[in-house]
Amino acid sequence: MTLTHRFEEALVFAAQLHRDQKRKGSETPYVGHLLAVSAIVIEHGGDENQAIAALLHDAIEDQGGDPTRQEIERRFGTDVVFLVNGCTDTDITPKPPWRARKEAYVVHLRETTPRVRFVSAADKLHNIRSILTDYRTLGDDLWPRFRAGKDGTLWYYRTVLNTLLACESNTLFAELELAVKELEALAQSTSSNHTR
Numbered sequence: 001m002t003l004t005h006r007f008e009e010a011l012v013f014a015a016q017l018h019r020d021q022k023r024k025g026s027e028t029p030y031v032g033h034l035l036a037v038s039a040i041v042i043e044h045g046g047d048e049n050q051a052i053a054a055l056l057h058d059a060i061e062d063q064g065g066d067p068t069r070q071e072i073e074r075r076f077g078t079d080v081v082f083l084v085n086g087c088t089d090t091d092i093t094p095k096p097p098w099r100a101r102k103e104a105y106v107v108h109l110r111e112t113t114p115r116v117r118f119v120s121a122a123d124k125l126h127n128i129r130s131i132l133t134d135y136r137t138l139g140d141d142l143w144p145r146f147r148a149g150k151d152g153t154l155w156y157y158r159t160v161l162n163t164l165l166a167c168e169s170n171t172l173f174a175e176l177e178l179a180v181k182e183l184e185a186l187a188q189s190t191s192s193n194h195t196r
Helices: 005-017 031-043 048-055 066-076 078-086 098-111 114-145 149-167 171-195
Strands: none
Touching: 005 031, 005 048, 005 066, 031 048, 031 114, 048 078, 048 114, 066 078, 078 114, 098 114, 098 149, 114 149, 114 171, 149 171
């Protein structure tokens, strides 16, 4: 894959859109997550449109809804906006209830294209890696930053993984599986320590 001026434009656009956004429960600039997701896509053989969509995968959901969708399509084309739409679980403000939104997204993952699932898996992989990093420091004090708490978060990532694996297999999904298992094991060991 060769990255062109389009990728450079997407980098700048993503940084501008998410300039004031931080990662959940931290002071880490959100753009770090977007860069990491795009890097995962690139490292696992995604194409330039998927790498651009990775940079913009939360733009519609978190930074403006439909006007942002239209701007992404204008700048980067129908394929990129299709991929970003595929990674968006809502463009409604305020967001609908968490569980219903996530259940609908899992159904969507089953029905969408392999290219969308690939970008979504890269997003989930980086999210879990971030959770693991924080969990090793904070333990169960981490979970209040998540709307669904510990059980809901674990349910969501396991359900997404199972859905992806039912559709196809690739090295990215295999890495995601290892990360989900590591998170589940860490959560289980923390729970076991609290019950002793």
